[in-house]
Amino acid sequence: MSNPEVAVIKMYAAREEIYPREVKGRYATLRWLCVWLTQLVFYGLPWLQWNGRQALLFDLGARKFYIFGIVLWPQDFIYLAVLLIISAYALFLVTAVAGRVWCGFACPQTVYTEIFMWIERKIEGTRSARMRLDKQPWGIDKLWRKTAKHLAWGTVALWTGLTFVGYFTPIHTLIGEVSSLGLGPWEWFWILFYALATYGNAGWMREQVCKYMCPYARFQSSMFDKDTLIVTYDTERGEPRGPLGKKGAAAKVVATATATATAAATAAVVAANASVTTKTTGDCIDCSMCVQVCPTGIDIRDGLQYECIGCAACIDACNSVMAKIDLPAGLIRYSTDHAIASRWSIGQMRARVLRPRVLIYTGILLLIVTAFVVSLALRTPLKMDVIRDRGAMGQEVEDGMIENVYRLQIMNTQEESHHYKISVSGIDSIALVSPDTLVMEGTGARAVPVRVRVDHGEGKHGSNKIKFTLKATDGADIEVTEKAVFFVPHEDDRD
Incomplete structure (x- = not known):
């Protein structure tokens, strides 16, 4: 009796390395504009000053959140x-109207990637x-390039971690502590933790995140819904896919370019087909450029997929190919x-923006x-608790x-x-017998003991409702x- 064959079943698919091609176009420019804008805000805000202190600071030690001219306390957590x-x-709201544009243009994972x-x-x-570099054996060229890349990634990640902690510890103090190696253990931990998260997510995991x-995905x-952009x-328009009608060498170049997906072969496809006038297939020439530029490695021609982050890199790539072969843009x-199913115009598509779901989200927001x-x-800039x-x-x-x-706990x-x-009120003869004036420093808190008395016979036995009032006199x-x-x-309870 022969031994049964053993089959190994993998519970997950091994990750295949994705090498996104660089792309230029309208949406690539917009994406880089978002990169610059978000990073100028993130790296720049801790350095802004307001009334002699950091403009945006979440001071956990002092339990105060400074947001420009607003100071929030734990009681303001709401x-x-x-x-x-x-x-x-x-x-x-943005997702209902325009899909995952946040993911594709402004999400920190996308920006740092x-x-x-x-x-x-x-x-x-x-x-x-x-x-080619990843396939070749280790040598001096590969070693220095990989080392330089990871050193650059590490530098960006460390500066990102330092900036992140600078929102919780004054950035000027933090820089001084770093230069003198005087950081506390928690500061070291959070700088390195956030740096490691940035380095790992943007450098290694990328689309896996x-x-x-x-x-969200x-x-x-x-x-x-069917009206989400x-x-x-x-x-x-695109199907059936296939190279443009061209005899002999051009068809061979197309097949070679599609198989190898190299930059030179793809350029040859476009050049070989630039003068073609005969076409028996759809507009998609199956050049795979939309797949090569995708940061998550999907083929948008297979329809909407949860992996698609809406970055529009495939739109820029396809439009550039369409321009080179004299076909109208907009295949992707x-x-x-x-709009696709009914062949709507831009005006008809825009008219569907104001639909019930969008109006409800907008109204609630x-x-x-x-x-x-x-x-x-x-909000009253004064808080008082009576104990x-x-x-x-x-x-x-x-x-x-x-x-x-x-x-009186006063803030x-x-x-x-x-x-x-x-001042105090609520009983006819009630009065303070302790100092009734005080000075409260800015963003300060203080416990003020007060003694209150009433005349003999005033008020009922047991609890009497009274009110404390604190009023500015300046x-x-x-x-x-x-x-x-x-x-x-009661009389029997008095000393």
Whole structure:
């Protein structure tokens, strides 16, 4: 009896290296504009100054978030939560209208991958040169190119990690600590952690992050409909695929270029077919340029796929080929399923933007943004919490008066200092017997003990509702009132 054959079943497909070709065009220019804009903001914001301090600083140690002229405290966490909700709804709205344009143009993974690939091209060469370099045995040329590339990647990653930590530790202080090697353990950890994440995600994992790690690719379909703008291939116009009608050598060049997918062969395809006038197939000449430029390695001609990040690199590549063979652009373009199926004009496609889903997202987003702005504008820049001393439930002092002791937790959220006066009300004879004025420094917090008394016989036995008021006396229109309880003990309970 022969031994049964053992079959090895792999639970996942091994990653195939992707070598995206450099592409030029309208969308490539727009993508690089987004790279410059996002990185100028990210690397530049920590260096901006506002009122003598860092304009944008999340000071976790002091529990204060500085956002230009606004100072947020832990009690203001609701504003940060609302900002996240606004960002989420804005992403939903953009996705419903224009698909994954965020992924293709502004997502940090896309931006840093674009930067790292630019470094790779400058050091290792074009797509075909990189493919040859990876296949050749190790030597001096391969060693220095690979070393230089990874050193450049590491430098960018470390500076990115340093900038990231600079949003939580003042950047000038951080630079001084780095130069003197005086960083704390947590600062070292987060700089190296964020640097490693940037280096690994943008340098090594690249499309794997978009395809397998990012949840957005998985649930984007719930926000898509037939009128969502996506990167589409015009099947009716492009099929059947095939080289342009040309006899002899031209057809051979086309076949060779398609098989090897090298830069020289692809150029030969375009040159050999430039003067062709006979054509019996669709407009797609099957040059595979749309596949070669795709950062996730998909073929857009197979239809919409979750791996597509909407970067439009295939549109630029296809349009450049169409221009060289005297065919109209737009074989691959931004369009919608309905527009492609019904052959709609641009005007008809734009008319479908204002559909119920988009209007609902827009309405909710405007409502939340309006409420957020109004709430932030009307926010009182003074906070006070009243805490009664529970160790003494109310005691009788001289002349039979009843005294309660409180602690006022006061926070001045403005960066200017103010003079304040404390007052109390709620019982006829109630009064403060402790100092009733104080000065609060800018963005400061203080616990102020106060003693409150009422005359004998005033107030009912047990709890009495009172109010503490804190009001600016230096001309600023700032006032805050908080409720509290004054306890009057029974006769048998008095000292």
